[in-house]
Structures are given as structure tokens and as C-alpha cells.
Amino acid sequence: MKIDKMLKRYRVEHGKHFRLKDYDPADTHGLGSELKEAAKEQLGEGVKEMARLQDILAAQDRWGLLLVFQAMDAAGKDGTIKHVMSGVNPQGVEVTSFKAPSAEELRHGYLWRCMKCVPGRGRIGIFNRSYYEEVLVVRVHPELLESQKLPKVLVTKHIWEERFEDINHFERYLTRNGIAVVKFFLHVSKKEQKRRFLERLDTPEKNWKFSAFDLKERQCWDQYQEAYQDMIEHTASEYAPWYVVPADNKWFTRLVVAEAVVEALKGMNLKYPKVSGEAQAALKEARQQLENE
């Protein structure tokens, strides 16, 4: 399989002509379900490669990697994160889930709580939802904006454009500091979400996952799609690309995400630190000392 081609198809680096409706949530890049097993094998290989690169990322201690996940409910964020990160060293990864902001968080600018969770050098950070909620749920439910206690004169019709601008600058800043940013929108269809909700209702072990609140958000489906469209259009960039990942088939979603993470790590041209001449001599001496015990 041509992985480069596959990734390119879903990667958005320039938002100007981006149209969400051009992306099919059921797309599998021509891989029929008979290739599902092969795809799973490929995912396993991807996870292995990720683990290998993560080890060098940590050793080199220069770059960091921030992965951002956004999606409608039941699109598979949690499962994708679990599968994709299954092979990596847990000591080098941190997952942060962003829920509705607390009273203290609302006293600060919206990037405050996220800034604190950005991964450091040598580490991978995963945002399960993120500052992008500020142009998604907050946009779909304007009453949330009211609760943000912003000075009235600052809340104008330009607020979303201003947020896009600030987010772009924030990501530019991170990447200029060696923290790479890759963003995933898991693109599920309304039909598949219904199927997954019904499955949650029909399977006792999945009942706990169902929330009446999710059903309420489903009623705002079209507003959300518009908000995602606008978000990607305004925040896709070469330095912090979006991947619009088809999410109706979980096996395919996971494959695309794993390969995109591998590609991002490969792009850093990671190398184990070279031990200098002096340190080499110290290693030799240590060996001698051990052998002489």
C-alpha cells in the first residue's frame, strides 16, 4: 500500500479551498473489507515503528509532538487513542481530556489550561478534545460564550475569526519551539453515529457510554459540520496540518492515524545522541572498571 499517497489524501495544509463535503466518512482508500486483516497487520507495524521512533525522540530530547483529536461523539476518539498508542512507552506519553471548563479555568484565557498540558521535549502529548472546542461547542451554543466572562466590547461578530488567528499563532509558536502539532478530525457520518448510539443502548456493557447529552448534540449536527468546516478552513497549515480521517470504519481510522503519527515523527529526522570522544573514553574506563571487579 502506498502510505504517502493515502496520507496525502486526508491531510489538509491549506484551508482556502477546503470543503468538508468532499470527504466521505466511509472512505477506505479503496481497501475493501477483505483487506481489513492486512490493514490490521499494517497498523501493528505502524505501532511498532512509532515505538521505535518514540525511543529516539526521548533520547534526543529536542522535539516534542502534540496530537490533537476532535470529533463528534461516538466517532471513536477514545478507541483510536487507545489502539494507536498501545505499543508506545507510557512514560513518554500523556493524554489530556478537555471537558467543559471549570470556574477557575473560565477566569483565564482559553489557552491557559491547554498550555499547561503541551508536551515537553522528548515527549508525545495527546489532546482528547482541545482549545478547538472554543470554535466548535462554544460556537454552536453561544450561551457558553456568555459564561466566559469576557468584557462585552471584546465579543463582536469577529470573535471566531479572532480565535482562528490566535490559535494559528499559538500553533506557529509551538512549532517554532520544536513542538510539532498534528490535528485529527475523525469524520463520522450521522448514520454511523446513530448505529453506534443504538449499539450503546442495546449492549449492557456499553450502556454506560451512552449519554442523553450526546443525543442533544446530535440534534445540532448541521451546525457542528459547519463549525468543523470553518475551523479546518481557517486553521489548516503546513506547520500544523489537519487530517480529516474517515471514521465510519474503525480499522481504517486507526490505520490512518497511526501512519500519520509515524510520518510526523519521521519528519523530525530523529537521531540518537552521539557520545563524544571524551564521554567515549569514560565509557571505556567504566568497562574496564567492571571487568576488573
Ligand code: ATP
Ligand atoms: P466520551 O463521551 O467518549 O467519554 P467526551 O470527550 O465526549 O468523551 P464528555 O465528558 O462526554 O467526554 O464530554 C466533554 C464535553 O465537554 C463535550 O461535550 C465538550 O464539548 C465539552 N467541552 C470541552 N471543552 C469545552 C469548552 N472549552 N467549553 C465548553 N464545553 C467544552
Ligand code: MG
Ligand atoms: Mg461524550
